[in-house]
Amino acid sequence: MTITTDATESRTGVRWRLSWCVVLTVVVLWPFAVAVVAGWDRDSALLLRDLSVPGSMALNDLATGAHGLARAVPQDAVLAFLSPVLPPTVVVGLLMCACGAAGAWGATVLAQRFGAGRVGQALASFLVVWNPYVAERLLQGHWSVVAAGMLLPLVAWLSLERRRVWLVVALAVCALTPTGLILAVVTAVVASGWRWFSLVPAVAGAVLSLPWVIPSLGDASATLTDAGGASLFAARAEPWVGTLGALAGLGGIWNSDAVPDHRVPVAGVLLAVAAVVVAVVLWRRGEWSGGLRRLSVLAVTAVLVPALLATGPGVTLLGEVLEILPGAGLLRDTQKFVVLALPALVILLARVDVPVPRVASAAPVLAAGFLAFLQVPALPVDLSDLRPTTLDRGYADAVDSVEDAGAGRTLLWPPGNYRIIDGRPALDPLLKMLPGSPVDPGYLVVDGRIVDGDPDTVRLLSGLAAGDDGLAEAGVDLVLVETDATEDAGVSVPAVLTDGVSPHELLWSADGWELYRVR
Structure with missing residues (x-):
């Protein structure tokens, strides 16, 4: 008993x-x-500051730490590896x-x-x-x-x-x-x-x-x-x-x-x-x-x-x-x-x-x-x-376009790796979604001060903003421009891409997006 x-x-x-x-x-x-x-809806995402988890992730160089610092390793590698199934x-x-x-x-x-x-x-x-x-x-x-x-x-x-x-x-x-x-x-x-x-x-x-x-x-x-x-x-x-x-x-x-x-x-x-x-x-x-x-x-x-x-x-x-x-x-x-x-x-x-x-x-x-x-x-x-939010379909279309273009090193514009999405500041989900080797500038802005960041990438971004074309020399293959975010950030699309004599080729454009191949 x-x-x-x-x-x-x-x-x-x-x-x-x-x-x-x-x-x-x-x-x-x-x-x-x-x-x-x-979350079974692939357009669903978890986004808030450093939390950036889109509905689909690529096993790209940032996720594996193959290019740049291992900032989100191994969590992003695990999520990207499971992404095709879960x-x-x-x-x-x-x-x-x-x-x-x-x-x-x-x-x-x-x-x-x-x-x-x-x-x-x-x-x-x-x-x-x-x-x-x-x-x-x-x-x-x-x-x-x-x-x-x-x-x-x-x-x-x-x-x-x-x-x-x-x-x-x-x-x-x-x-x-x-x-x-x-x-x-x-x-x-x-x-x-x-x-x-x-x-x-x-x-x-x-x-x-x-x-x-x-x-x-x-x-x-x-x-x-x-x-x-x-x-x-x-x-x-x-x-x-x-x-x-x-x-x-x-x-x-x-x-x-x-x-x-x-x-x-x-x-x-x-x-x-x-x-x-x-x-x-x-x-x-x-x-x-x-x-x-x-x-x-x-x-x-x-x-x-x-x-x-x-x-x-x-x-x-x-x-x-x-x-x-x-x-x-x-x-x-x-x-x-x-x-x-x-x-x-x-x-x-x-x-x-x-x-x-x-x-x-x-x-x-x-x-x-x-x-x-x-x-x-x-x-x-x-x-x-x-709580989960829904990403605009433009993100998935941009990923498809980059993949069709052969991926490689893709630079995102506007500069910086943070975006305002659905009213929330969040790490750009494209850094997780794009195949190949997305270029992460790596810097943080704290109290108006820039901290860290890859010096070469920061110089490249500064040069583009000033009208200098250093894309090919930096080994960049593609430039993906989010035009709406560019306007919100108070900057313009780099003149080296749109000045009419640019050697770079516009591969794809849609409402709020442009993709250029670097020549």
Whole structure:
């Protein structure tokens, strides 16, 4: 009878965890759930800032890292490889929903491992998907970083439980983006305690990093970046709480435009204080040891280091590193690493009833849940700009025309890799859709300042705007002009293409589009 009862309770526990985690994920990440359904229409796209996932993608040189920096490797290569069978929008929608549910479930079992009851476990899963980091990073378009961040509690639990196979699977999902792989490997190694088992995530991480490490080795100097990026991408202070308080609440992204309209930073600071109080109580009771201690130290480090690097001396130091250390540009957006605090945070807040034993055990947990909610009280509404949109058919026609022309190196005009589509700023989807080798200028404009960028491409674009024809010398085969975007950008079609004596041939034109072959 006892065995039967325990088995029934175990099945019931699994069901409620899964049900709660799935419902929570769909409520918060509903734009991606919609993408799973609507994404089968190949004109559907997910577009917002750095999020650029059209309905069809080409396995071009940018996706594989064969030409230029491996900026979106291997995530774009995976999406492009699957594109003939599964629309990329559907794949991203499935991945985000799966990572949200899996990460939330991982938080429940991680919290349970350290003594949390059911209400505390429910709070732990809530913290995984309902927090400022998820909001800000998704509004910036960093979907794969968010997917990895949500999986960190699961990664920590798998490491503590020594689940090798599933840990490697989780690392592989996180490895869709270099940042995600770094987050997962660091979490796994710290959770495992630097023992022999830590070799599993370390070796797996080394292998999984090869798709972006190998292309970068071809020209290591190209991975150096402007020292000014240290200040432009530093963690941002928020009202009433400053930079440290913003980071303690998992907020503080550099781009203020990516901050949700509804945001209460003070609530995050109160949660962080509660977590510290719980840690002190558990330490006094001898329960703050082993994996919890290591993850807590990681959490403190994940908050303090970005805060220090946002100070004057920190910015100077990081700027020097960016200029002399190849690949250090991966580290300049320091706030994205604050999510390393999440595993410890979900454990400690799930045990928030410990300091107040005379109060009904659910009350402190529910209070913490309310504070977590209050940080971004309208999160599903704030993420509404992530819902799928429909690309104009001109994009598909342009891709067909470039393919018919033999692809090769295709330069896009107007200059820059961002467009305004359906009222949203987004990375130009043509960089993902065109076959061959689309030319990505690679620069960013932050607060009116140009950061990074391929110098040769920037010079070519500047020359075209000034009337100089350097297309053939630069090895460009085709020029695709989006005339509507050109007008919106306040520039004109390069005179070298339209001056009447141009050697370049107009191959195709349609409403809002022109394609030229370089002669």
